[in-house]
Each structure stands twice: as C-alpha cells, then as structure tokens.
Amino acid sequence: MTAADTAVPTGIDDALAEFQGNLNLIFARARSLWKESAARIHPELQPSGYKLLTFIARAGSANAHQLADSFEMDKSVVSRQVRMLEDLDLLESRPDDSDGRQRVLTATPAACEILADLRGAHADRLRGILSELTPEELQSASKVFRLLAEV
Secondary structure, X not given: OOHHHHOOOOOHHHHHHHHHHHHHHHHHHHHHHHHXXXXXXXXXXXXXXXXXXXXXXXXXXXXXXXXXXXXXXXHHHHHHHHHHHHHOOOEEEEXXXXXXXXXXXXXOHHHHHHXXXXXXXXXXXXXXXXXXXXXXXXXXXXXXXXXXXXX
16 A cells, blocks of 8 residues: 555545534533423433433333433433432333333333423424525435444
C-alpha cells in the first residue's frame, strides 16, 4: 500500500470537522428538547425520567434492569426515576410473571396520551424544519444516522 492509497481526499478533514460540529449541536438541542418535554409533562420530571418514560411507552413495557442497560445508567438512578414516575402517576408496575423479583413497568394511559401529544408536536416541528428536503435527501440523512447508531 502506497501513501497515495491511504491519502485523505482533499477537504475531507474540513467536512468531517463541520459534520462533527453540527452533530454536537444536534446533541445539545436534543438535551434541551428532553428538558423542555419533561417540564411539559410535569415541572418536577427530570430529562432522564422523560427518556425512561418514552422508552417504556414505545416498548410497551420494560424492567429496571433493561432500562439501566439500555441507557447505561446506574440502577439506583433508574430506581429513583421509576419511583418518581410512579409518584406522578405516569408509570405502573406489577410483578413479572416469569421472575417475581423483577417488576414490569408500563406507562399509564395518561402518560401515553401526553407522550402522543408531544410526539405529534415534535413531528410537526421536524416536518416544518425539513420541508425543503426531498424524500431522497431525507433517506440519505436517515442512512447517516443509522450508520452512526450502529457504531
């Protein structure tokens, strides 16, 4: 392999730097959106609780172990957030039929309704922001996000 074979195409470093910068902005905006969404559900709800609630609602159910693994959170943090979600009547728990030591967590109907409203508002906003893109451009962007998620 020669130096020419491993040479970085002209401009790729600048393009990657710009991409990384924009990705950082997206992550910052996502954190802000989680905070805003959590506050819309309840003023005491933390963004981490919001993320757990949305995960449970989309999955249909989960247990604390799955949440800790999926979000790489300490089990004590998950436990505190689950307790808060239960106190706010956003989450219900019942014993797991296959393992009585575990609790199956499900979003309450009220939580599902609030989350559906938020998802609709987020989708409308995203649709407005991305309306100038063609379906092909959106598919390309989606491919980039999928590749990044697989890393």
